[in-house]
Amino acid sequence: MIENNIIIGIPGKWKTRKELIQMIASKSEGYLLAGNIFHNNEKNLTFQAEIQDYEPALKETFSYASKGSFPESLLSEINEHTFTVYILAAAGAVADLIDAGAAILKAGGIAVKIETAGLAHSKEDWLKLHQSPDLLSVYAHFVTIIGEEDYYCSFGMKAFGLPDAVTLNTMSPKEAAALLNTFNYYHVGERPIFKNGETFSIQQEAPDFTLTSLQDFRYEEDHPFYNPCGLWNLGASK
DSSP: OOOOEEEEEEEEOOSSHHHHHHHHHHHSSSEEEETTEEEETTTTEEEEEEEEEOOTTHHHHHHHHTTTOSOHHHHHHHHTOSEEEEEEEETTOHHHHHHHHHHHHHTTBOEEEETTTTEEEEHHHHHHHHHOOOHHHHHHHHOEEEEOSSEEEEEOGGGGTOOEEEEESOSOHHHHHHHHHHHHHHHHHHOOOOOTTOEEOSSTTSOOEEEEEEOOOSSOTTSTTOOTTOEEEEEEOO
């Protein structure tokens, strides 16, 4: 069975694992980290957790996942991390995961990387999202659009328990991003039941695109980016 999970990683400069656990207990507003369990009794939230030692490539992966938006000072701080806390949540538990990430940041975390979408966010950005988690902001933090040689596609929709979207490379990057983001945001917000052969348009005067359901062909099933919910292909209507 393919698990559909969301994973975030949060590095920090805790001196020891004991200090990390103590900081979470005292600073995270109700969370406790015990073994592989991250739990908040008051909020009735439980996640799987894993603590990893220093990872030499973390600075580079955060730089790439931030799309070059992280300043060198933040990347240097990430490079000085001692441990990274990984939190795993079931698809659909996005609000709970935002809360869990904020708790670790308050306990000494530096930044957040969504391992299942390849996106990174600063501490300030994530805490701002935690305070005002409107749907558009949540979507923008968890989903990204990537251009490949033959197609454009989204990554991260499995956080909402939904398929990603893909379209052939027949338009500009800006047009493709507008199409895929509009389709995905509508899918997240309205939860329509799409069917093969239906059409979608971003506005009344815009071209129609025919929907075709596909398996996720982009990565193997054990890769964090793989979406077991599949893909919706948006093909130009004839």
